[in-house]
Amino acid sequence: MQIKGVLFDFSGTLFRIESVRSWLAAALAELGLSVDEAAFDRYATELEAACALPGGPTAPRVPETLAEAWASRDESAHLHRVAYTGLARQVALPDPGLYDALYERHRTPAAWAPYPDAAEVLGALAGSGIRIGVVSNIGWDLRPVFRAHGLDAFVDAYVLSFEHGIQKPDARLFRTACTLLGQHPTDVVMVGDSRHADGGAAALGCEVRFVKHAPLAERPHGLRELGLVPEVA
Structure with missing residues (x-):
């Protein structure tokens, strides 16, 4: 794809x-x-x-x-x-x-730290013209975390469960995110660490790729290894 x-x-x-x-x-x-x-x-x-x-x-x-x-x-x-x-x-x-x-x-x-390859992967995606969204099950506004760590500039849309009153794996959250990105779900990849919650995107036709939920030092290249863009494959 x-x-x-x-x-x-x-x-x-x-x-x-x-x-x-x-x-x-x-x-x-x-x-x-x-x-x-x-x-x-x-x-x-x-x-x-x-x-x-x-x-x-x-x-x-x-x-x-x-x-x-x-x-x-x-x-x-x-x-x-x-x-x-x-x-x-x-x-x-x-x-x-x-x-x-x-x-x-x-x-x-x-209280939060980005994974070692997060900025590299997000920057490469954005630089390639690929639209980026964040879809999170959460009860508070995480945008300040992205801003403080310099990653907000790469994100085109945030879809946070508490702002919509529904939780992943409800497909409506992923559909909203795809709509905000202006992309059809079959052209979108969902990346997450939960096969239950993040796997809900597959119901729309999104491809889903998973990373291991692990400490920073134990997962230095987890995002890079997904092969989302050739530059960091």
């Missing part, structure tokens, strides 16, 4: 969230709190076990009280906050303000 447009997932595809320890340390610093090393290790371990870090591992099970919010968490900003602060509240942290501080921290550009 001749690729005329490429849609990218955000978390685990173009960007990686910081570690739980970095996340917790930043929230503590924001509130001017300090804890001893043993307590810090305990909080970090328990937050990680609760899968409370948005963008980190997905919780296999959630408390019954959070089940409804969790199922629709990416359909609104409110539900996203309820779901993730609820997971964090399973851990007894030393200050009640930490739960909101943790949530706010993960929405900052400093």
Whole structure:
């Protein structure tokens, strides 16, 4: 196929969230709190076990009280906050303000880093005249993250689940993105790390290519290896 447009997932595809320890340390610093090393290790371990870090591992099970919010968490900003602060509240942290501080921290550009080859691949695609979109299941506006890391200039359209009230794999999100790019779905490739969520684009006729959701150091060339453009194939 001749690729005329490429849609990218955000978390685990173009960007990686910081570690739980970095996340917790930043929230503590924001509130001017300090804890001893043993307590810090305990909080970090328990937050990680609760899968409370948005963008980190997905919780296999959630408390019954959070089940409804969790199922629709990416359909609104409110539900996203309820779901993730609820997971964090399973851990007894030393200050009640930490739960909101943790949530706010993960929405900052400093909490995210692009994969090593993201700028190269996006720049090559844009330079070849290929239209680029970002399609993400998310409960907040990620555009500032792209701007802060210098990748916004490559993106022609953002389709964020909370702004549309629907989540991937719903084909309507991918159709909206293709329409915004001015391309027919059969001329568009969807790139993501979730076969369930991102694989929904195949229902429209998009080709879907997958990358491994891995730490930055373990996936230096994952986007490059997809062969989206000859220059970085």
